[in-house]
Amino acid sequence: MMRTFEPKVLGRRGFLAGLAGAGAAANMPTASLAAAAIPLITRAIPASGEAIPIIGMGTWITMNVGNDPALRADRLKVVQAFFDEGGGMIDSSPMYGSSEAVIGDSLSKIANSRGLFSATKVWTLSQWMGVRQMNNSFDLWGLKRFDLMQIHNLVDWEAHLETLLEWKKEGLVRYIGITTSHGRRHDDLADIMRKQPIDFVQLTYNMLDLEAEDRLLPLAKERGIAVIVNRPFQRGGLFDRFDSAPLPDWAGAIDCSNWAQLFLKFVVSHPAVTCAIPATSRVDHLRQNMAAGRGRLPDAEMRAQMIRYIETL
Amino acid sequence: MIPFSRDVFLDLVAQYNALLWPAQIAALLLGLVVLYFSIRTHDGNSRFPVLIVAVSWLAVGIGYFALHFSTLNWAAWLSAALFVTQALLLVWTGVIRSGFRLHYDNDIASQIGVALLAFAIAGYPLLGLATGTGTAALPIVGIDPGPTVLLTWGFLLLSTTPAPLVLAVIPFIAACVGAAAGWLIDLPADLVLPPAAVAGLWLILAKRRRYRGAAK
Numbered sequence: 001m002m003r004t005f006e007p008k009v010l011g012r013r014g015f016l017a018g019l020a021g022a023g024a025a026a027n028m029p030t031a032s033l034a035a036a037a038i039p040l041i042t043r044a045i046p047a048s049g050e051a052i053p054i055i056g057m058g059t060w061i062t063m064n065v066g067n068d069p070a071l072r073a074d075r076l077k078v079v080q081a082f083f084d085e086g087g088g089m090i091d092s093s094p095m096y097g098s099s100e101a102v103i104g105d106s107l108s109k110i111a112n113s114r115g116l117f118s119a120t121k122v123w124t125l126s127q128w129m130g131v132r133q134m135n136n137s138f139d140l141w142g143l144k145r146f147d148l149m150q151i152h153n154l155v156d157w158e159a160h161l162e163t164l165l166e167w168k169k170e171g172l173v174r175y176i177g178i179t180t181s182h183g184r185r186h187d188d189l190a191d192i193m194r195k196q197p198i199d200f201v202q203l204t205y206n207m208l209d210l211e212a213e214d215r216l217l218p219l220a221k222e223r224g225i226a227v228i229v230n231r232p233f234q235r236g237g238l239f240d241r242f243d244s245a246p247l248p249d250w251a252g253a254i255d256c257s258n259w260a261q262l263f264l265k266f267v268v269s270h271p272a273v274t275c276a277i278p279a280t281s282r283v284d285h286l287r288q289n290m291a292a293g294r295g296r297l298p299d300a301e302m303r304a305q306m307i308r309y310i311e312t313l
Numbered sequence: 314m315i316p317f318s319r320d321v322f323l324d325l326v327a328q329y330n331a332l333l334w335p336a337q338i339a340a341l342l343l344g345l346v347v348l349y350f351s352i353r354t355h356d357g358n359s360r361f362p363v364l365i366v367a368v369s370w371l372a373v374g375i376g377y378f379a380l381h382f383s384t385l386n387w388a389a390w391l392s393a394a395l396f397v398t399q400a401l402l403l404v405w406t407g408v409i410r411s412g413f414r415l416h417y418d419n420d421i422a423s424q425i426g427v428a429l430l431a432f433a434i435a436g437y438p439l440l441g442l443a444t445g446t447g448t449a450a451l452p453i454v455g456i457d458p459g460p461t462v463l464l465t466w467g468f469l470l471l472s473t474t475p476a477p478l479v480l481a482v483i484p485f486i487a488a489c490v491g492a493a494a495g496w497l498i499d500l501p502a503d504l505v506l507p508p509a510a511v512a513g514l515w516l517i518l519a520k521r522r523r524y525r526g527a528a529k
């Protein structure tokens with residue numbers, strides 16, 4: 001199924017209209033009114049001023065469930081809950097097995113995905129293979145246009161950037177990005193951020209992996225490049241390490257009722273960050289994560305306190 | 314990094330097992346045929362058991378990796394290519410050129426060889442069961458890669474003339490990759506593969522040295 005998109009303005013009205021559509025979808029849970037009452041905080045994409053919710057969703061591992069109908073139905077509930085909660089960006093990649101197909105399948109089955117900010121990647125060698133791969137992603141997602149196409153881990157970035165600049169002019173992609181993960185090729189990425197006309201970078205940043213604060217985040221701010229944060233939970237490692245520890249007393253002051261929200265609020269409160277994309281296979285976790293996009297965010301002083309606290313654990 | 318979770322992987326294996334049922338019974342019987350030919354003391358040619366092992370590699374390469382597992386992991390195509398290559402190598406060496414004969418010699422290599430064969434057929438699924446794979450996702454020789462690789466190591470050790478080294482390369486790689494994946498997604502049964510591969514390779518090399526020494 002092909003899908004067209006209007007420009008995203010994720011105001012409260014648009015979100016509630018989406019929820020009304022969701023009610024019509026058969027066999028779908030009704031949307032959470034509590035979530036609808038308080039829209040997610042948004043951040044502007046520097047290149048355009050367009051606002052997107054600060055919490056999105058990743059798909060590595062969690063959405064790679066193959067063709068199994070039961071597992072797909074299970075993940076459909078997660079995607080449904082994501083939109084019920086006012087979510088926007090979904091990030092995937094051809095590297096993630098069946099994740100793109102599972103997302104495309106879910107999008108074709110739910111009615112309230114109007115807030116979708118579609119983000120995928122090109123991850124292959126050579127321009128020709130890149131074009132093939134990106135065309136395949138259009139089919140898998142059921143889209144005619146991607147909001148964001150990213151060059152995954154800088155693989156053959158010169159070749160793909162050439163294609164993407166052309167595609168942006170033609171309206172096939174709205175924004176261009178480039179991704180990396182923890183500690184990988186940061187020098188090259190910084191160089192690209194300085195010299196190339198990209199709209200987004202995606203990098204790893206979380207309460208234990210703070211390296212991006214030194215150079216990449218300030219550079220993104222300076223150059224007007226939107227920042228997507230991957231691995232905000234360090235692939236779940238933050239829970240393994242801190243989940244059994246007590247939540248600090250002051251967590252309530254920034255509207256956090258669990259560790260997931262504390263981890264996410266730390267990340268998205270950095271002034272250079274546009275959005276974080278935690279991945280989950282569970283609806284309850286998804287709802288916890290989305291709630292981090294509401295309420296008060298920590299200021300610089302509180303952020304420092306958060307780091308000091310986890311250092312004591 | 315593995316792009317899928319343990320649960321999803323086991324679900325995929327369970328689906329595959331269900332799709333092929335009752336081929337598992339035939340696969341286990343063929344495994345026993347290989348075991349029978351391996352321990353029977355005879356000097357006739359071993360084309361039939363070699364063919365069975367080759368078909369197992371082909372079935373796992375095409376059925377398991379290319380047609381089924383590749384939905385979860387693009388790297389399954391590489392495994393498919395390796396498994397098909399091993400099948401072709403087995404056919405070339407053991408069927409077309411009749412490059413080796415199976416024979417139980419009552420030496421350490423033969424003893425370990427038979428133990429590995431028996432473990433591939435019965436021990437692997439039982440270990441899987443004991444470590445939580447569940448009955449639906451039991452790893453079966455000739456159907457799933459782990460026990461097929463193990464069976465091959467046992468089988469190579471039972472060759473009277475030392476097995477051609479070229480036949481040990483892909484099983485060695487497959488043992489390492491399989492165990493690494495098993496480690497990452499918590500499937501302890503697969504951890505038997507590297508010790509078997511190391512012991513197997515060492516014994517094959519020792520046999521080759523002895524054989525060369527005797528030929529001088």
Ligand SMILES: NC(=O)c1ccc[n+]([C@@H]2O[C@H](COP(=O)([O-])OP(=O)(O)OC[C@H]3O[C@@H](n4cnc5c(N)ncnc54)[C@H](OP(=O)(O)O)[C@@H]3O)[C@@H](O)[C@H]2O)c1
Nearest residue numbers: 058059060179230231232233234235236260278279280281
């Ligand atoms: N180079 C790149 O382009 C690149 C690299 C890395 C990541 N990424 C993108 O970034 C996304 C996020 O990174 P990631 O998936 O590696 O790691 P992550 O989001 O830091 O962590 C995901 C893990 O956290 C768990 N989790 C999620 N919410 C939870 C909650 N509320 N409570 C407890 N556990 C929770 C999930 O398990 P459950 O399923 O049980 O919730 C999952 O195991 C990826 O999915 C991918 O889209 C891109």
